[in-house]
Amino acid sequence: MEKLQLKIPVILPQVPNEKDSCVERLIQKLQAKEGIEKVHIADANGDDVPQLCFHYDPDIISIDRIQSLAESTGAEITEKYGHLLIEVKGIRHTRQARSIEKSLLTINGVLEVSVSGSGMVRVEFDKGITGFGAIKKKIEKQGLTIIEPSVDTETYLQKMEVSNGEEKSEDTQDKEENQHVGESEDHVHKDGEEHNHKEGESEAHAHGGIFGKNTELIFAIICGTLLGIGFGLSYVESIPDWVSLSLYVGAYFFGGYFTAKEAIQTVAKGGFEIDFLMLVAAIGAAALGEWAEGALLLFLFSLGHALEHYAMEKARKSIAALADLAPKTALLKKDGKTEEVGIEKLSIGDIIVVKPNSKISADGVVVNGKSSVNQAPITGESVPVDKIPVEDTSRDYSADDDIKDENRVFAGTINGNNTLEIKVIKEAKDSTLSRLVKLVNEAQTQKSPTQLLTDKFEKYFVPSVLILVGILLFAFLVIDEPFSASFYRAMAVLVAASPCALAISTPSAVLSGVARAARGGVLIKGGRPLEDLGVITALAFDKTGTLTEGKPKLTDVVPLGDIEENELLKIAVAVENLSDHPLAKAVVRDGKERLKGTDINDASDLEAVLGKGIKASLGKDKIYIGNLDLYEDLDEAKPSEEISNKVKELESDGNTTMLIRRNKEYIGIIALMDTPREAAKETLKKLKEIGIKRMIMLTGDNQKVADAVAKEIGLTDAWGSLLPEEKVDAIKELKEKESKVAMVGDGVNDAPAMANSTVGIAMGAAGSDVALETADVALMADKLETLPFAIGLSRKAKAIIKQNLWVSLGVVALLIPATILSWANIGIAVAFHEGSTLVVVANALRLLAYKKD
Structure with a gap:
């Protein structure tokens, strides 16, 4: 395995020198990534900027990816590498x-x-x-x-x-x-x-040019037609042999044109390719008078090449279609007038007008109008998403990663029936669509483990075949047969052993898999994550924002004594309305939703008790809302044991509780919880059905909360009270037990854990630049339900790659001994050999039609 060493100048803002602990943390995070063997500070060479030295495997990770990872951990890379x-x-x-x-x-x-x-x-x-x-x-x-x-x-x-x-x-x-x-x-x-x-x-x-881009395929068809006619006429006694021969010669020209051209170009550069060997075999067959077999070889070889080119082109077009999603112009609104401009002229802060049923030209936020937008081209969501204006239209949202989905729009998505005005937050070259296209194109160039293996195999296999053919050419010196028989056998072996199908088997499947995933709103960054995702047995999830909604919701309202539930809620909402704490906002939001337009009195005189709760006045009453600790030191009117037990019972189910007291009387309990996503339970059930053995939640919340969420949605394990570095240790522990583990998170706080996992999967990458850059697999929509599709597609791709390898290697393994022992002639070898190339190409293209469950 080739290893490279690379020195990258790194700047860490606010870090005095390379001995700072931040540098050590950066090194630890980077070394966790597969493909990076070692990271250390390079020997001083008089530079002002500390140099990080990377020892890495270029087959697994690129320089650009290393730079992205370093930047995502807070470093700034100087412009040394292009x-x-x-x-x-x-x-x-x-x-x-x-x-x-x-x-x-x-x-x-x-x-x-x-x-x-x-x-x-x-x-x-x-x-x-x-x-x-x-x-x-x-x-x-x-x-x-x-x-x-x-x-x-x-x-x-x-x-x-x-x-x-x-x-x-x-x-x-x-x-x-x-x-x-x-x-x-x-x-x-x-x-x-x-x-x-x-x-x-x-x-x-x-x-070739005569028939445009289909010339090669048309030449192959002409070759086959001439061969077929010539072969048919050879059985008609009244027609002289030279007629069939001339048709075979024509077949040689059309079938061998591109093969000869490429072979000559390769040899002129000092290279040696299979095309040249095929040409030698065809010329050899002609020299022995076996014109029909030689023409058959060239026909199937040229047809295989033409279809291989077609398959790659089809998958490439599927990816290229992404780039055509965004319109080339936008309606720019300036000084009350609108004019059509090229999207490259749009600047951050510009207002564009999007008419009904037309494509959105830039990433932005809605500032005027309400509509539903079809986001399928970017996120894969099948249902249009309702969009409403942001509250503050004058604010600059270009640096925000946490814009609400109802306010944000992406270039390339399709507006519904109403006109929208959108403030541009990203230039055309930085839009989510542009970056998606770039990353998908880059993914095409990343080789999978199987492809690296087959490349290595070919490196030794082809010279071995040439040595074998050389030996077989001189078989007539050892066994009693003419040179022509030895030559024919050697040519047959040469045809049988050419690894054409092997060369195309993996890249065609990887390309088709990446293209299909992109169309379904999943970005898979190359062959390695595509294959790895298909073999994972365990999934680790971050809790907040991944398995749960990421915001607390009012779950229980428990009146104590004679008070009614609505009355209790009105008191809670009135008091919490004075606070800007996230839990208070959740009580107000969900409380008002339940009360539906009921008048709520205003509270006053808010006093916060840090970490315990709040006090306020409501009319003539003094209201207290907080946890049990608030009432410990308050006065003699402590809650009864029955009330305390009720609070603890709710907390044991994962709720955050608030006990409410009016003057000296305890009137009720309200409970809040970061509730699981609606789709979480069903998604985990599907994952279990497709064979994921362990599903573990890693969270900083306490173990009780973790257990409650895990029980509700069907996780196998829940590990609570974890710090970010402890999540990394948890992933390492899981890898030892399960070997292949994927980490699912938002790509920001979970970046170190994702880097240590076999495959890092980011949720909601369409709205987060960091998630898009750092993950191996990015689910563009903030939807957990696309995960089974991504894993299912990867498994299908892995299965197709295996099938293709069995077909290509199996045919070679059968044909080599068969041709050596003269059980199969060149015609049979050609039919099986080129037939296998067509089979693996067609098999790989099946991935483009993979259906979501």
Whole structure:
């Protein structure tokens, strides 16, 4: 396993030096993340800024992810490393993506590269050594076209332009390339017409051009047609053999065109790919007079490639559809007039008008109008959400993470039947939709454990096959057979052993799984969390805001003596109305709801007793509301044992209780509780049905409260009175017992525990930037019920990956001995080999149609 070492300059605000305990805490949090082996302070080298040295595995975690994690824990990363996410055209299959990776890694200063078969290229590089110019040049040398840089790339290029290309480099070539970064930006962004023209040319170049982007598939069909006609005519005695032969030659041309082109390009660069081996096998078959078998090989191989390209394109389009959700223009309201502007011109604080049944152009808060909004494109919610204006329309909400769902709207969601006026709280490039698209695109480039394993397997398998083929070529020297028989057998083995299906089996399933999840309002950041989520056996939940509503509700009103329930409530609401304590607000809110418009008198003379309760005057009466401790030191009129027992009984069920006294008489008890979410019980039941063995709640609340909530919603365990660092220890303990544990939280307070778990799952990520960045899996809506869908999809993806591996490896394992022993000829080997490629591609695409339960 390749390990890299990386020094990142880190600034911790208000931290005097690297010996501060905050630095130690930061290191502990970062080391918990899978893929980071060790974090320590680098040796001093005269820098003013402390340098953190990371020892990490680039196959598991990227530099950009390390920087995000460090920033989420309070650090500021200096601008030393660049991160580009670029979409390109011209990648036909996964093996080509791998050779592009190798090529880009040869650029001086490039630290990490990951290329997906769907056309996403992720590059991490040292800004002091290289830049976009050098990377772009190398990409174009591979015969690819940059479609459109991501927001990150664009921002980076703008910074580069401002600095006038002052980056330093270690060699002249990189210096020259960096001097043209400004030109690169112009070429990519500003020359719209010229760019589109060139893009068309490149596409034509990549796919043959005659029939547009479907040229490869059409060529494969023509090849198959010519082969079929030629094969049929070969059985008609009156037709000369040269007719069939000429049709086979035509089939060779159409079936071998792209294979030969790619093979020549690869060999010219000093590479060696399966395409070349297939070409050799086809030429070998022709040399032996087996034209029909060679044409069959090229037909199925080209058809497999064309369908592989189609499968990747289909999954890519499913993801790309996310980017098309947001409208390109908005109706900006200024000085009482509205004008249509491009969304990139919107600034924070602008007011936009959204007409009925049209898409919302920016993230913002409603300042005027009431409507229902279809949020399915972002959060996956099937029911439209009612929206109302914020109370303070003049306030700046751009830095708030806790805006109410009824006030907040997202770009790309669809307005209902009424007009809304919305205050913009995020620029277009920072909107939830933009970040979602970026993270999903990045997820395509993150390889899964199975893919890393198959890549490693291929690395040793292909040379072994070539050695075996070399040995079989000289079999005629050992056994009594002509060279032509040995050559034919060697070619058959070559075809049988080519791991085409293996190469596409995992990435196609991962891409389809990530695309389907995004459509369902779940962001899965790559192949690793997709696979891991499918095998977890235990789920740990934060309590407040995850399993519960996150706000106390009035649960019980218990009158004592002759007083009626409504009268008791009126007294409680009147007094609590004077307080701004969260529990008091809950009593007032829920009390008024129960009393429904009943007149409530005003109380006066509020006096708070810290941690115990309050006193106030209501008319001529003195009212006391608080816990049992309030009455301990008050006077001689203590509550009876019966009343005390009733209070303790309510508390044992997880309630926070308030005992109410009027003058000297105890008149009632009210109880409040952070109540479980409505969907919690049903969701946990579904999770149990799909095989999650343990569901544990981790909370800072006392054990009694934890037990009460756990009993009500059906958890297997509840661990209360935990500090944040104790939650981390709890996760570590769970991992030892269950091996695979997911932590579900809001992504803010629970970040350390989530980092220590196998998979960190954030709730309500659409409203929280921190949750969106730090989690491995983000449930965009603040809805627990999407969790079974995410786990079910991951299990389906894991099962499909396993099936694909069995098919691809099983076919190779059967065909190699069969061709060595001459039980199967090239025709049979081709049919099984290419047939298996088609099977794994079709199997992976099933994930796009995965249904929510």
